[in-house]
Amino acid sequence: MLGHPVHALTRHRAVAVAGFLAIAAILAIVLLSNGSGATAKASAPLPPLYAAYPALNSTEPSGLTVATPGSPAALAAKGPVFPANPPGGMVSHGPLLASIRRLPISLRNVSAWIAKSADGGLCVLTSRHEPVRGTYPLGIGCGPASVSESGVTSEMEADGRKTVTVGAVPDDVSSVQVAFTDGSKETVPVSGNAWALESDAHIENTRNVVGG
Numbered sequence: 186m187l188g189h190p191v192h193a194l195t196r197h198r199a200v201a202v203a204g205f206l207a208i209a210a211i212l213a214i215v216l217l218s219n220g221s222g223a224t225a226k227a228s229a230p231l232p233p234l235y236a237a238y239p240a241l242n243s244t245e246p247s248g249l250t251v252a253t254p255g256s257p258a259a260l261a262a263k264g265p266v267f268p269a270n271p272p273g274g275m276v277s278h279g280p281l282l283a284s285i286r287r288l289p290i291s292l293r294n295v296s297a298w299i300a301k302s303a304d305g306g307l308c309v310l311t312s313r314h315e316p317v318r319g320t321y322p323l324g325i326g327c328g329p330a331s332v333s334e335s336g337v338t339s340e341m342e343a344d345g346r347k348t349v350t351v352g353a354v355p356d357d358v359s360s361v362q363v364a365f366t367d368g369s370k371e372t373v374p375v376s377g378n379a380w381a382l383e384s385d386a387h388i389e390n391t392r393n394v395v396g397g
Contacts, residue, residue: 234333237355238307240299240378243286247298249310251282264296265312265323278327280308290351290381297339297351297381305330309339311351324349335393336361347383354378354393362392 252258259266280300288297298310308327324341336354363371365386373380
């Protein structure tokens with residue numbers, strides 16, 4: 186990759202979380218609820234901090250169900266449910282509901298989203314299309330504002346399946362070089378601020394490659 190700047194990156198990880206109490210235990214979330222059974226919608230134009238992430242300014246519905254735990258809308262959902270009302274103890278580091286947008290990824294069995302975090306950073310959310318013991322776990326990875334120059338990821342694993350990792354990076358990044366804990370490496374292309382892969386090993390570190 187000669188001639189292309191390469192940026193080292195330490196990623197923020199979050200394992201899959203099944204159920205709303207598990208979400209609270211792994212990540213503190215502040216929500217801007219738009220009602221039981223609603224869907225996250227488009228919001229205001231981006232501030233300069235997020236200008237490198239045009240995926241955040243999509244006007245398409247996110248497709249992520251927002252509902253109260255145990256409500257008819259939550260029980261009927263055929264995918265992950267984001268809680269309309271945060272469980273107790275959640276604070277100001279998680280995704281802002283009104284900012285959640287779908288990320289375009291190449292994995293057919295996984296959906297992903299990007300969001301602004303309540304503390305001015307970024308979040309990535311992921312979910313498989315298959316339920317695990319009757320629920321659809323939602324993986325959430327968030328980082329502070331400083332990660333906007335390099336990106337943020339969500340890593341999710343469940344029941345012995347391959348690990349799913351989805352990342353969001355600035356729009357000048359063309360690919361991400363991934364090093365795994367087993368010593369193997371892979372280069373993953375970026376499209377629409379997003380990259381994604383399934384792997385047997387966990388990710389050790391990544392490097393962003395800028396340029397074509």
